[in-house]
Amino acid sequence: MTSLVAEANRVEDHEGDVIVMVVLDTSGDTKHIWDRRNAEEVAEARSLFDRMKAKGFQAWSVTRGGDKDKRITEFDPQAEKIIFAPALVGG
Amino acid sequence: MPAQYYCPQWYGTSNSTMTTQTLYYPQNWNTGTASTIYTTGSNQIWTRWNEQWVQTAITSTDMAWQRWINQSQVYTYQQTPTPLTPEQLQAQREASERYEMQRQERRQRQTAARARARVLLGEFLTDEQKAELERQGQFHVTGSKGRRYCIRASGQSGNVDLLKADGSVQATLCAHPTIVPGESELVPEADAWLMQMIEIRHDEDRFLRTANVHRGRLPVG
Numbered sequence: 001m002t003s004l005v006a007e008a009n010r011v012e013d014h015e016g017d018v019i020v021m022v023v024l025d026t027s028g029d030t031k032h033i034w035d036r037r038n039a040e041e042v043a044e045a046r047s048l049f050d051r052m053k054a055k056g057f058q059a060w061s062v063t064r065g066g067d068k069d070k071r072i073t074e075f076d077p078q079a080e081k082i083i084f085a086p087a088l089v090g091g
Numbered sequence: 092m093p094a095q096y097y098c099p100q101w102y103g104t105s106n107s108t109m110t111t112q113t114l115y116y117p118q119n120w121n122t123g124t125a126s127t128i129y130t131t132g133s134n135q136i137w138t139r140w141n142e143q144w145v146q147t148a149i150t151s152t153d154m155a156w157q158r159w160i161n162q163s164q165v166y167t168y169q170q171t172p173t174p175l176t177p178e179q180l181q182a183q184r185e186a187s188e189r190y191e192m193q194r195q196e197r198r199q200r201q202t203a204a205r206a207r208a209r210v211l212l213g214e215f216l217t218d219e220q221k222a223e224l225e226r227q228g229q230f231h232v233t234g235s236k237g238r239r240y241c242i243r244a245s246g247q248s249g250n251v252d253l254l255k256a257d258g259s260v261q262a263t264l265c266a267h268p269t270i271v272p273g274e275s276e277l278v279p280e281a282d283a284w285l286m287q288m289i290e291i292r293h294d295e296d297r298f299l300r301t302a303n304v305h306r307g308r309l310p311v312g
Contacts, residue, residue, distance in 0.1 A: 024282045026274050027200065028207025055273065060289055062215070069293040085286045086278065090303035091248040091265035 019077070021045060023052060024085040042077050049075040049082070057084040201279075208281035215285060232288050234295030242291075247283035249305040251291075262307035266290075266298060 021032040032048060034041040053059065053073070061079040062069045072082070175183065213221060220230040229243045231254075241252040241260075247267040252260045267283045270276065277283070290298045299309060 022211065024208075024211075024268070024278050024286070025271050026204060026276045026278060028204035028279055029211050029282065060293070062289060069289055071294065083285075083289070085282070086268040086271050088266040088286060088290055088298070088301050089269045090301050091267050 019045070019079060019081065021048065021082045022084065023057070024083065036077050045077070046075040052084045056087065058087050059084055201276075205279045205281065208279035208285075212281040212285045215288070230288075232291050234291045234298070235293055236295045238295060240291050242284050242287055244280070244284060247277065247280050247287075250284075251287055251302065253299075253307075253309070260307060262309055263305040264299070264302035265305050266302035 017035055017037050019034055019036050021034070023030045023032070032045070034045045036042055049059065059072045060069060060083045061072045061076055062081050062083055072079070076082070216224065216230060220232075223230040224244055228245065229241050232240045232242060234240060239254040239258075241254055243250040243252065249263055249265040251264045251266065253262045253264060255261045266287065268278050268286050271278060278286075287298070290301075
């Protein structure tokens with residue numbers, strides 16, 4: 001996975017077995033890309049997922065159309081795209 | 092406390108360790124009860140004088156005058172500038188330059204982050220929402236329970252309107268991403284709008300429970 005970690009905004013270029021994890025942060029966002037067919041990469045993605053959850057981020061499995069959005073608490077290797085974001089708070 | 096207060100017009104002092112400071116004649120001072128104080132607000136010694144006058148039991152004009160002198164001397168002494176050495180001046184300049192450089196770097200990072208966030212948001216908006224955002228600086232979202240919302244692209248606090256059926260504003264709401272753990276700043280605004288949209292369209296009830304109502308009120312039920 002490490003070799004595939006990317007920050008570029010090229011989400012739309014990836015289809016099929018390439019999955020994107022987007023972490024919203026003060027830099028805008030950081031994208032991590034992995035291949036769900038590669039067990040080693042999936043394991044690294046799962047590790048990242050757990051680390052982000054431990055830091056207090058919320059995870060969303062999302063699609064462009066929004067019809068399959070769902071909040072997830074466990075890593076889903078079948079997710080199309082996962083967004084990590086700080087929880088919303090009332091302001 | 093007497094109803095009539097004595098007020099020195101000015102006091103100055105000068106010796107080897109203190110600089111002269113001329114005090115301003117106060118334009119107003121207390122002539123009523125002890126709880127009513129008027130100050131010019133521009134002279135700190137005068138402010139301290141008033142504080143002391145109220146907080147300290149001063150029973151004679153001599154004591155009042157002595158208090159005034161003491162306060163003035165202490166304050167003047169603390170104000171005495173200490174000349175900086177060349178090394179200190181150089182260190183001060185370098186610190187100032189470092190601060191300015193960091194400020195510029197932070198501004199560049201923020202500009203880049205805003206641009207990236209805007210691109211990411213664009214990946215999730217429909218063409219209609221993009222057009223709305225472009226033309227009107229806002230876009231509409233339908234919540235998971237069918238209510239309509241307008242997310243205004245203006246800040247990330249109090250920028251969400253819950254709409255009535257006729258399109259008018261039912262309530263203005265505020266729910267934004269908290270500060271990123273380990274960071275000291277909020278995420279860029281477009282990221283906040285994206286998260287507001289996702290939460291509304293997926294879990295509207297939770298969004299309404301989280302949000303504070305800035306204006307209007309939530310519908311019953």
